[in-house]
Amino acid sequence: xxxxxxxxxxxxxxxxxxxxxxxxxxxxxxxxxxxxxxxxxxxxxxxxxxxxxxxxxxxxxxxxxxxxxxxxxxxxxxxxxxxxxxxxxxxxxxxxxxxxxxxxxxxxxxxxxxxxxxxxxxxxxxxxxxxxxxxxxxxxxxxxxxxxxxxxxxxxxxxxxxxxxxxxxxxxxxxxxxxxxxxxxxxxxxxxxxxxxxxxxxxxxxxxxxxxxxxxxxxxxxxxxxxxxxxxxxxxxxxxxxxxxxxxxxxxxxxxxxxxxxxxxxxxxxxxxxxxxxxxxxxxxxxxxxxxxxxxxxxxxxxxxxxxxxxxxxxxxxxxxxxxxxxxxxxxxxxxxxxxxx
Amino acid sequence: xxxxxxxxxxxxxxxxxxxxxxxxxxxxxxxxxxxxxxxxxxxxxxxxxxxxxxxxxxxxxxxxxxxxxxxxxxxxxxxxxxxxxxxxxxxxxxxxxxxxxxxxxxxxxxxxxxxxxxxxxxxxxxxxxxxxxxxxxxxxxxxxxxxxxxxxxxxxxxxxxxxxxxxxxxxxxxxxxxxxxxxxxxxxxxxxxxxxxxxxxxxxxxxxxxxxxxxxxxxxxxxxxxxxxxxxxxxxxxxxxxxxxxxxxxxxxxxxxxxxxxxxxxxxxxxxxxxxxxxxxxxxxxxxxxxxxxxxxxxxxxxxxxxxxxxxxxxxxxxxxxxxxxxxxxxxxxxxxxxxxx
DNA sequence: ATGAAAGCGCTAACAG
DNA sequence: CTGTTAGCGCTTTCAT
Numbered sequence: 054x055x056x057x058x059x060x061x062x063x064x065x066x067x068x069x070x071x072x073x074x075x076x077x078x079x080x081x082x083x084x085x086x087x088x089x090x091x092x093x094x095x096x097x098x099x100x101x102x103x104x105x106x107x108x109x110x111x112x113x114x115x116x117x118x119x120x121x122x123x124x125x126x127x128x129x130x131x132x133x134x135x136x137x138x139x140x141x142x143x144x145x146x147x148x149x150x151x152x153x154x155x156x157x158x159x160x161x162x163x164x165x166x167x168x169x170x171x172x173x174x175x176x177x178x179x180x181x182x183x184x185x186x187x188x189x190x191x192x193x194x195x196x197x198x199x200x201x202x203x204x205x206x207x208x209x210x211x212x213x214x215x216x217x218x219x220x221x222x223x224x225x226x227x228x229x230x231x232x233x234x235x236x237x238x239x240x241x242x243x244x245x246x247x248x249x250x251x252x253x254x255x256x257x258x259x260x261x262x263x264x265x266x267x268x269x270x271x272x273x274x275x276x277x278x279x280x281x282x283x284x285x286x287x288x289x290x291x292x293x294x295x296x297x298x299x300x301x302x303x304x305x306x307x308x309x310x311x312x313x314x315x316x317x318x319x320x321x322x323x324x325x326x327x328x329x330x331x332x333x334x335x336x337x338x339x340x341x342x343x344x345x346x347x348x349x350x351x352x353x354x355x356x357x358x359x360x361x362x363x364x365x366x367x368x369x370x371x372x373x374x375x376x377x378x379x380x381x382x383x384x385x386x387x388x389x390x391x392x393x394x395x
Numbered sequence: 396x397x398x399x400x401x402x403x404x405x406x407x408x409x410x411x412x413x414x415x416x417x418x419x420x421x422x423x424x425x426x427x428x429x430x431x432x433x434x435x436x437x438x439x440x441x442x443x444x445x446x447x448x449x450x451x452x453x454x455x456x457x458x459x460x461x462x463x464x465x466x467x468x469x470x471x472x473x474x475x476x477x478x479x480x481x482x483x484x485x486x487x488x489x490x491x492x493x494x495x496x497x498x499x500x501x502x503x504x505x506x507x508x509x510x511x512x513x514x515x516x517x518x519x520x521x522x523x524x525x526x527x528x529x530x531x532x533x534x535x536x537x538x539x540x541x542x543x544x545x546x547x548x549x550x551x552x553x554x555x556x557x558x559x560x561x562x563x564x565x566x567x568x569x570x571x572x573x574x575x576x577x578x579x580x581x582x583x584x585x586x587x588x589x590x591x592x593x594x595x596x597x598x599x600x601x602x603x604x605x606x607x608x609x610x611x612x613x614x615x616x617x618x619x620x621x622x623x624x625x626x627x628x629x630x631x632x633x634x635x636x637x638x639x640x641x642x643x644x645x646x647x648x649x650x651x652x653x654x655x656x657x658x659x660x661x662x663x664x665x666x667x668x669x670x671x672x673x674x675x676x677x678x679x680x681x682x683x684x685x686x687x688x689x690x691x692x693x694x695x696x697x698x699x700x701x702x703x704x705x706x707x708x709x710x711x712x713x714x715x716x717x718x719x720x721x722x723x724x725x726x727x728x729x730x731x732x733x734x735x736x737x
Numbered sequence: 738a739t740g741a742a743a744g745c746g747c748t749a750a751c752a753g
Numbered sequence: 754c755t756g757t758t759a760g761c762g763c764t765t766t767c768a769t
Binding site: 409410411412422423426427430454455456457458459460461462463 | 762
């Protein structure tokens with residue numbers, strides 16, 4: 054009767070119960086053994102883990118998560134506002150995402166990425182936080198969703214947002230001091246000899262608005278004019294818009310503050326084509342200090358955002374919120390990196 | 396006795412059962428109503444959906460998934476081989492990821508992103524596919540994991556890989572014909588007057604090896620020398636290595652094929668600094684045709700990979716595999732984009 | 738058209 | 754130290 058199992062076709066071992074039968078113990082014991090629980094006899098634990106490995110057994114996370122009421126997954130939402138397609142392919146956001154993946158992996162969390170189009174889906178936030186699929190949420194970019202995020206923050210603690218900090222806001226945000234960054238940019242342009250400034254970029258997104266505001270502060274203080282040249286981030290439309298602005302305003306400006314390096318690089322090209330020498334005839338400062346900034350000719354002066362530090366901050370704060378702490382926002386200092394364009 | 400519910404403090408309605416009690420029906424009915432099941436009376440269905448909306452009710456996906464044995468989530472794994480940190484921040488991979496997110500969202504799937512370090516975790520693949528957390532898997536880049544991926548493909552159907560196609564391989568792959576791309580690059584260099592070639596890039600990754608092989612084919616056929624200059628992709632080490640190679644070989648070459656545009660841009664800068672005119676003294680062709688290619692001075696000639704088409708292909712094939720079909724691989728044609736560097 | 742009941746695969750008391 | 758038991762929140766037969 055007692056037929057020893059020489060382990061011929063045992064059939065696939067998919068569940069913890071299969072494994073239990075094979076090991077001649079109960080499912081509970083297997084669960085404990087696999088979790089490395091010290092309450093289980095060291096030898097049986099080792100035996101079970103051996104068996105699991107031999108059969109390539111993998112715990113069903115779905116079931117485990119449901120039972121334990123936690124998932125080990127952090128949601129990352131990228132809301133796409135007006136500018137749609139652009140944001141996500143923007144080098145800055147992508148780099149931030151890469152660092153986030155690093156950090157979260159490091160802390161044993163998976164990352165569930167979701168692009169959301171707010172005007173098409175009113176409660177993208179509730180859908181994510183209420184799904185039970187994620188323990189917490191990181192939102193990359195406020196886009197035009199400031200109000201909705203504020204509202205969600207009232208009930209939902211484990212959420213951290215990359216973006217701009219507003220006086221008295223409720224949601225926890227990590228981001229660069231954009232206004233200060235704008236100031237640094239304008240100051241540099243003036244120091245490099247500029248006397249008539251222009252800002253290239255969309256001023257609707259709150260981050261860009263702050264950069265423009267900072268530059269305007271400095272310009273006003275110095276009694277220097279600054280004109281806003283609205284420029285989309287979409288790669289295909291960017292060069293045309295820049296060309297148009299330059300055709301109209303080039304004669305009246307000698308210093309450009311570009312809202313992002315991507316824009317600055319495009320400006321550089323247009324300036325070159327129009328024969329406007331940089332920095333002699335036209336000074337140029339970008340924002341972000343992407344890797345490309347060091348590669349252009351001439352190399353681009355830019356305002357550096359420490360993306361890695363930003364990612365670390367986002368994850369650190371989120372983890373603390375997951376632990377119940379009501380954390381403060383984190384504002385990172387921008388840094389002027391002087392190269393050759395201003 | 397029959398106290399009507401004027402809905403005072405009903406307490407939070409978190410589960411389908413809460414909702415059922417509120418609606419005065421059974422949980423089963425609520426489940427059907429929320430699923431839009433036509434078997435439920437149209438009026439009660441509407442009433443329940445109303446109630447759900449009013450209370451901001453969200454279905455617990457975890458439980459739903461467990462029961463239905465599907466998740467609506469597609470895993471995306473990025474294996475980091477030797478070059479570690481680099482791959483993920485590489486503009487090409489990031490762009491591909493962005494398009495993937497687009498496509499998957501479009502088809503109603505979420506995306507679970509996981510960076511894996513194969514040498515640190517032997518069964519990263521099994522851990523992902525067996526977790527029950529994802530319905531299928533997209534692997535971005537074969538890195539040095541060709542064998543492991545082949546092995547997994549034997550048991551696991553719903554997996555598609557971005558990378559290079561090998562004769563007779565088992566796993567389903569989507570990627571550019573790198574060898575052909577290499578050929579196009581070399582042919583262009585020769586057509587532009589080059590007579591002594593160099594390849595800049597790491598030849599260990601299988602994709603790059605194929606690019607080099609293609610270029611070598613052409614060089615051999617034309618009786619022209621080509622030397623391999625191993626160059627890491629890491630941003631910090633790249634310029635130094637390029638400078639070293641140029642110092643050693645610049646006099647003996649007049650055409651460079653760079654394995655990626657990122658590398659090509661760095662080359663351009665180094666060439667400029669050494670006073671080597673492009674394309675007069677040195678022709679240069681990149682690979683990928685990233686947005687930056689159009690922005691350099693002079694604009695970069697490059698071999699275009701259609702990233703959006705690649706993402707569409709990956710998702711399309713994966714969906715068909717999820718439906719049980721055993722799909723063929725998809726090889727995309729590269730395209731020479733002539734600008735000014737060759 | 739709806740309710741009752743069984744269970745997806747796992748974990749965590751609670752007993753022994 | 755280990756087995757038994759009761760669910761996590763949902764979906765889906767099977768009855769009615």
